[in-house]
Amino acid sequence: MFLRHLTITLLAGTSLIATAVAQTAPNETANARAARNARAAAQQSAPPVQPHEAAQRRRDGAAQSGLTAAPTDFGRIDIREGGDGATPGGVTRQDIGGGYMIQEETPKTRSTVTRDAIDKLSPTANPYQMIEMLPGANVSSPDAAGLNGGNITIRGFNSDQIGMTVEGAPVNDSGSYALYPQEYVDGENISQVSLAQGAPDIDSPHIGSTGGVINVYMRDPSKTYGGLVKTTLGSYNKRRIFGRIETGDMNGLRGYVSFSRYHADHWAQPGQDDRTHIDTKWVYDISAGNRISASLIYNQAINNNYINPTLAQFHTLGFSPAYAGSLPSTFITGPDQSAGSAFNYYKMRINPFRNLIASAPSVFTITDKLTFDTVPYFWYGYGNGGGTSTLTENPIGTVSGPGTFWGNQRITGVDWFPNGIISSTNKGLLFNPSITETYRPGIINKLTYQLDDHKIIFGHWFERATHKQTAPYAYLTAAGEPVDPYGSGGIVVPAGQPGAGSLIQRRDTMTTTMSNTFFLGDTWSLFNDRLSIEYGLKQTFINRRVENFLPGATPVVTRNDTATLPQIGVRYRLTDEHSVFASINTTFRTTPNFALADAFSNTTGLKTTAANNTQSPEKAITFEVGHRYQGELINTSLSFFATQYRNRQVTTNTVDPSGGTALLTQSINAGRVNSYGVDFEIGTRPIYNFRPYLSAEYLRTRLMDNLPVTLAGGAQDYLPVAGKELPRAPRYQLGLGLDYDDGKFFANVRYKFYARQYSTFTNDQQIGPYGLMHAGFGYRFDDFLGVKKPEIKVNLYNLFDRRTLVGVNGVQTNALATRGVNGGIISGSAPTYYQGQGFAASLTMQVAF
Structure with a gap:
């Protein structure tokens, strides 16, 4: 049931034609699933974990193609605070490129930054600064803290031509489509930020996105007090x-x-x-x-x-x-x-502003x-x-x-x-x-x-x-x-x-x-x-x-x-x-x-x-x-x-x-x-x-x-x-x-x-x-x-x-x-x-x- 559950594209605020990823596809053969799971297990060098947690951990290695609703498009990721090899900030020390890559499965260009990178940035970094290292992200920051917004262009498209969601909710200005990245989630509560450089997905909730889309996903609550x-x-x-x-x-x-x-x-x-x-x-x-x-x-x-x-x-x-x-x-x-x-x-x-999402x-x-x-x-x-x-x-x-x-x-x-x-x-x-x-x-x-x-x-x-x-x-x-x-x-x-x-x-x-x-x-x-x-x-x-x-x-x-x-x-x-x-x-x-x-x-x-x-x-x-x-x-x-x-x-x-x-x-x-x-x-x-x-x-x-x-x-x-x-x-x-x-x-x-x-x-x-x-x-x-x-x-x-x-x-x-x-x-x-x-x-x- 857990593997099947990972295929559910929850956050219809983004792509809903999700690729049937090998390790999550309900119709996948046992041999194909075993081969992929073995490869994923070989890529992990963290301490041993329980079987259901190992399944979760493999999700850092392959993302479904849909930018889906619930909590991230990588399935359900629980930050294992203080246990299973992760730090209290969610760093696993295993993510690819120090947290600037995952194993994407989507049939188009997309890049993702994870907790392994986010947690080591300045705590005030905004989503633009989090994805600055990704290919095509042309980021302008007037201040180190990220509290004054700045701008981003992707493949020549300006920020008001790029869609953005936070937990599936569109956050562009509803009139001009402008973005204000300093207003969104605190960095400690962000699990991943994904950048689709070319185009939004079929279910992305945007009317002002000629270019790509940025999706911010909050971490799930811990199961431990x-x-x-x-x-x-x-x-x-x-x-x-x-x-x-x-x-x-x-x-x-x-x-x-x-x-x-x-x-x-x-x-x-x-x-x-x-x-x-x-x-x-x-x-x-x-x-x-x-x-x-x-x-x-x-x-x-x-x-x-x-x-x-x-x-x-x-x-x-x-x-x-x-x-x-x-x-x-x-x-x-x-x-x-x-x-x-x-x-x-x-x-x-x-620039006074207050907002609620x-x-x-x-x-x-x-x-x-x-x-x-x-x-x-x-x-x-x-x-x-x-x-x-x-x-x-x-x-x-x-x-x-x-x-x-x-x-x-x-x-x-x-x-x-x-x-x-x-x-x-x-x-x-x-x-x-x-x-x-x-x-x-x-x-x-x-x-x-x-x-x-x-x-x-x-x-x-x-x-x-x-x-x-x-x-x-x-x-x-x-x-x-x-x-x-x-x-x-x-x-x-x-x-x-x-x-x-x-x-x-x-x-x-x-x-x-x-x-x-x-x-x-x-x-x-x-x-x-x-x-x-x-x-x-x-x-x-x-x-x-x-x-x-x-x-x-x-x-x-x-x-x-x-x-x-x-x-x-x-x-x-x-x-x-x-x-x-x-x-x-x-x-x-x-x-x-x-x-x-x-x-x-x-x-x-x-x-x-x-x-x-x-x-x-x-x-x-x-x-x-x-x-x-x-x-x-x-x-x-x-x-x-x-x-x-x-x-x-x-x-x-x-x-x-x-x-x-x-x-x-x-x-x-x-x-x-x-x-x-x-x-x-x-x-x-x-x-x-x-x-x-x-x-x-x-x-x-x-x-x-x-x-x-x-x-x-x-x-x-x-x-x-x-x-x-x-x-x-x-x-x-x-x-x-x-x-x-x-x-x-x-x-x-x-x-x-x-x-x-x-x-x-x-x-x-x-x-x-x-x-x-x-x-x-x-x-x-x-x-x-x-x-x-x-x-x-x-x-x-x-x-x-x-x-x-x-x-x-x-x-x-x-x-x-x-x-x-x-x-x-x-x-x-x-x-x-x-x-x-x-x-x-x-x-x-x-x-x-």
């Missing part, structure tokens, strides 16, 4: 405490609750980060094949923002430019509170051939990115000249510079955060039926997300701080004007997105599972409604999209060690909500962005073919890929579609992109306690169409970008890692190199190649007085203090003035970049009981 306490101290006044308590098994029910608190000053002063986080997960094993699990993640953080400089600013100001640490006197004396760049005061540049992936065995998986989930988020606006006062009766506008309506009679006098010479500096509040309930249901050599799945994903986005104005204190960092309150329209009593806002929209996806798939296993064929079809229906409450805006814009997405993959096992695979996958990304809303200047009342509900979804088709070697000592994965991508969505200048010649921005179809390349990784099991790992990627991208633009006066032209490369798409990446662990002393070193990256579509600005090296070492003491393996470790970030830009933050079409195809001069704009932190160190001490 206990706990873990950890404290970290480090550079820049870094302080963190973490505690977790485990209930142990209580008649089939087990769970844990953890709490962490973090504070650090910014390396580019002034500024600081504060984070409070709670995780809990519970599992109820009803009987063999029947299981309910539930997790809850709560995060609250208030961070100051780092500056993302232009190239000119970086060269002029040098490394670590930061926001201002003091206010100019004119902030108090006026008449222009923004004079002297008061808006760059660091206490106004904040709940998920309950569960599986029920209906018959010996039919199982039912369900994943209800709920995501809530509320926060903003800080920022200010400078508003000019208009006495009542003003009808022209500079002023303050709510949509296209002039607002008069407001004392923006609160000195009791309303004068057209007064300008107030107001806290004006872009607030987002999201409610996102959903459910994924799936039936799996085993019919001889076929594993047939049928399922449905439903979600209704509401996404309220506002930008009210609020007075700052005399010290230049927001009264409420979350932006509550606001200033209303004075009596006697249209909309009197309404909040004056820079934006005010409500997006409702209804997603319905049906999927049907089959895994056909032949020749005792030597040959596995996966094929399936996903049909998605998206209804998006954007209500815009600003005066002058189009009040309601709707967009209905549908996508038919077939997938097929083949895996053939040549021998027990050698296998080949090939796949064709289709993906899509529906139009983001910001493209469906008009926007206005709050100083002129003119429209600055026009809604566009005619834009087709982005679509891509990805071809992959590869080979894997899975030996007793060495494991390799090599894959060749090619992607054809069309309807690329880009924001550019255009003429107001409602009439006139005024220029504004609009999201448009920028045409096609072709890309191809190679991904490779190799790792070993322990060799005299050493485990090396190497990953590499070669990537070529090519823009196939010139970019339509509109010049001043309304003339049409094209930016000559055909034949250029995508921004944020380095041609080469190389990762090198080496782990040593003898059970007591451990050490590791990691190096990641990136080739140059363009920051514009015309390829007229770039950052050069760079590489960063990180390291860590520590010691585990013997148990004493009921304390299990007390541990001390040191993490070293940017070992050689490399001062460099580490990624592109804001892509532009062109940095320099460029002559268009039709002869017009197209002005340029400066891209912005992420600064990388210099050397930093942290010391972590932990005890378990």
Whole structure:
């Protein structure tokens, strides 16, 4: 029953046409199963374990192809805290490449990082930093701790084109598809993070994933009562405490609750980060094949923002430019509170956010051939990115000249510079955060039926997300701080004007997105599972409604999209060690909500962005073919890929579609992109306690169409970008890692190199190649007085203090003035970049009981 249970693809938040893996396939022959089990046993050098635990341990060596619901797609993995050769942090010392590889079985490219690697990173590392070493992961981190997010691109696709799930629940922004990795699970509670570089699986719950998908899986609760306490101290006044308590098994029910608190000053002063986080997960094993699990993640953080400089600013100001640490006197004396760049005061540049993720992936065995998986989930988020606006006062009766506008309506009679006098010479500096509040309930249901050599799945994903986005104005204190960092309150329209009593806002929209996806798939296993064929079809229906409450805006814009997405993959096992695979996958990304809303200047009342509900979804088709070697000592994965991508969505200048010649921005179809390349990784099991790992990627991208633009006066032209490369798409990446662990002393070193990256579509600005090296070492003491393996470790970030830009933050079409195809001069704009932190160190001490 246990082996059969491992085949159940629980978390329908990901791929549901799971490969019938040899050791878990119900129809596998005894000889085939014995051969694979013998190979897996030979690969393990940990102390002897009980038979049922040995079966669990083999799962580190082979993952099912589906990114499934319940707790991980590798089957049920229980962290054996303090026993069976694992450390309290879950390190087995056996995982391939020091925890950067597993024996994948999926017929497409995928890479996975496990506890053996995660536990040795800094305790504050976010999922981007955890997978940075994997092939194709182009990660930009502005801080060592990972508390400020950063960015990731994979094969040229940006983070808002990549899907992400946590315990099966989708966590991309439901409107823009942005990712915020610092908000998710504490590292101590993450079991694995997998990266499918090419495409999501057939059941992945995403409507904005043209590229690949990242899946984060929480560890299961221990079956033994206990706990873990950890404290970290480090550079820049870094302080963190973490505690977790485990209930142990209580008649089939087990769970844990953890709490962490973090504070650090910014390396580019002034500024600081504060984070409070709670995780809990519970599992109820009803009987063999029947299981309910539930997790809850709560995060609250208030961070100051780092500056993302232009190239000119970086060269002029040098490394670590930061926001201002003091206010100019004119902030108090006026008449222009923004004079002297008061808006760059660091206490106004904040990012407060709180969010909650709940998920309950569960599986029920209906018959010996039919199982039912369900994943209800709920995501809530509320926060903003800080920022200010400078508003000019208009006495009542003003009808022209500079002023303050709510949509296209002039607002008069407001004392923006609160000195009791309303004068057209007064300008107030107001806290004006872009607030987002999201409610996102959903459910994924799936039936799996085993019919001889076929594993047939049928399922449905439903979600209704509401996404309220506002930008009210609020007075700052005399010290230049927001009264409420979350932006509550606001200033209303004075009596006697249209909309009197309404909040004056820079934006005010409500997006409702209804997603319905049906999927049907089959895994056909032949020749005792030597040959596995996966094929399936996903049909998605998206209804998006954007209500815009600003005066002058189009009040309601709707967009209905549908996508038919077939997938097929083949895996053939040549021998027990050698296998080949090939796949064709289709993906899509529906139009983001910001493209469906008009926007206005709050100083002129003119429209600055026009809604566009005619834009087709982005679509891509990805071809992959590869080979894997899975030996007793060495494991390799090599894959060749090619992607054809069309309807690329880009924001550019255009003429107001409602009439006139005024220029504004609009999201448009920028045409096609072709890309191809190679991904490779190799790792070993322990060799005299050493485990090396190497990953590499070669990537070529090519823009196939010139970019339509509109010049001043309304003339049409094209930016000559055909034949250029995508921004944020380095041609080469190389990762090198080496782990040593003898059970007591451990050490590791990691190096990641990136080739140059363009920051514009015309390829007229770039950052050069760079590489960063990180390291860590520590010691585990013997148990004493009921304390299990007390541990001390040191993490070293940017070992050689490399001062460099580490990624592109804001892509532009062109940095320099460029002559268009039709002869017009197209002005340029400066891209912005992420600064990388210099050397930093942290010391972590932990005890378990």
